[in-house]
Amino acid sequence: MIPNISTIPLIQLASGDQLFIQSYQFTGENPGKKVYLQSNLHGAEISGNAVIQDLINFLITLDKTQLTGEILLVPVCNPLGVNQRSHYFSSGRYNLYDGKDWNRIFWDYEKTGANISQFAQDNQDLEQNEIQAKYRQTILNQFHQLAKLIRSYPGVSYDNYYRYQLQNLALDADYVIDLHSSTNNALDYLYCFHSQEASANAFLLDTGILMNDYDGDAFDEAFMKPWLALERELAKLGKNIRFEIESWTVELGSGLEMNPESVQKGIRGIKNYLATKGLLSIKDFPVDFTPNHRIHLTPKDKIQRYYSPAGGMIKFYVKLGETIYKNQKLYTILSFNKIGELPQIREIFAEGDGLIFDITKNHSVNQWDYVLGVMPS
Numbered sequence: 001m002i003p004n005i006s007t008i009p010l011i012q013l014a015s016g017d018q019l020f021i022q023s024y025q026f027t028g029e030n031p032g033k034k035v036y037l038q039s040n041l042h043g044a045e046i047s048g049n050a051v052i053q054d055l056i057n058f059l060i061t062l063d064k065t066q067l068t069g070e071i072l073l074v075p076v077c078n079p080l081g082v083n084q085r086s087h088y089f090s091s092g093r094y095n096l097y098d099g100k101d102w103n104r105i106f107w108d109y110e111k112t113g114a115n116i117s118q119f120a121q122d123n124q125d126l127e128q129n130e131i132q133a134k135y136r137q138t139i140l141n142q143f144h145q146l147a148k149l150i151r152s153y154p155g156v157s158y159d160n161y162y163r164y165q166l167q168n169l170a171l172d173a174d175y176v177i178d179l180h181s182s183t184n185n186a187l188d189y190l191y192c193f194h195s196q197e198a199s200a201n202a203f204l205l206d207t208g209i210l211m212n213d214y215d216g217d218a219f220d221e222a223f224m225k226p227w228l229a230l231e232r233e234l235a236k237l238g239k240n241i242r243f244e245i246e247s248w249t250v251e252l253g254s255g256l257e258m259n260p261e262s263v264q265k266g267i268r269g270i271k272n273y274l275a276t277k278g279l280l281s282i283k284d285f286p287v288d289f290t291p292n293h294r295i296h297l298t299p300k301d302k303i304q305r306y307y308s309p310a311g312g313m314i315k316f317y318v319k320l321g322e323t324i325y326k327n328q329k330l331y332t333i334l335s336f337n338k339i340g341e342l343p344q345i346r347e348i349f350a351e352g353d354g355l356i357f358d359i360t361k362n363h364s365v366n367q368w369d370y371v372l373g374v375m376p377s
């Protein structure tokens with residue numbers, strides 16, 4: 001299968017050079033679902049690029065008959081963020097123009113003032129696939145109003161232009177997968193919306209975070225939130241529908257590196273997910289034990305995050321991936337002072353039992369800096 005490669009201009013720099021994004025579109029013999037997959041939205045989170053590269057190499061070896069539907073891949077999807085540096089380090093989490101997190105800028109149909117309740121009432125008697133098609137078209141029509149703004153140059157800012165280009169590739173998809181990593185050192189896990197729990201197992205990851213608090217500004221949220229809103233409105237009318245529309249953020253290990261194990265887990269999980277959803281007919285997938293695999297999901301508001309109570313240098317007594325117990329020593333902070341006293345060592349103990357899934361790369365901390373995250377057991 002040969003992909004259709006499209007190059008989309010994003011921004012011309014002061015030097016005259018230009019930045020682009022490039023998509024790789026694989027189209028199967030028969031029509032079906034569309035999956036959209038992107039990586040490296042945050043500049044330091046590079047493992048997903050290796051996953052997409054591997055998927056491209058793999059899909060090229062397949063016959064068109066082995067794909068039903070469409071797979072659209074966009075690696076290094078945020079060139080400005082990817083190229084950004086502080087010293088040698090990729091900082092690229094925030095847009096330097098306006099300080100906004102690159103993953104909190106996206107267009108959410110629900111926030112346009114759309115009357116989703118009215119839509120549900122007007123269309124509740126249609127078949128599920130008809131409701132889905134009509135609602136999708138309604139979202140797309142509204143989204144393309146943005147295009148008018150984009151075309152009315154110079155009336156557009158870069159963040160508006162950029163989000164339009166990315167979401168334009170993704171909004172008509174059935175499944176959206178956004179590949180991230182931690183900015184720190186972290187395990188592999190995913191973010192899961194309510195009602196998608198069963199599908200989450202197909203990624204074959206051990207842990208995940210169940211979203212219970214979100215505003216629709218992140219890429220996965222902006223895609224999914226309007227569909228969840230429609231499901232809620234239909235449920236109020238006694239019509240319990242779950243649309244076959246899903247959105248995922250998959251966190252592949254640590255930032256600033258392409259850890260081979262995280263990359264392998266990413267590839268295996270995505271192949272398994274796509275085979276489970278019927279897009280790919282490939283050897284060995286879905287893996288036999290998929291029906292028995294259970295991801296452990298922790299509600300987002302139950303995650304325990306430790307912030308440093310003092311400024312100084314950290315020495316850890318625990319490791320990433322370790323199960324910890326209440327009152328166990330987690331780390332010490334070496335703090336110097338300017339009041340004529342000797343330096344102090346302060347000990348920090350666990351507030352409860354759980355799994356360390358995320359831990360700071362930088363062992364030098366200012367007071368209140370993030371130190372580590374725990375999924376309670």
Ligand SMILES: [Zn+2]
Pocket residue numbers: 041042045103180181
């Ligand atoms: Zn990220």
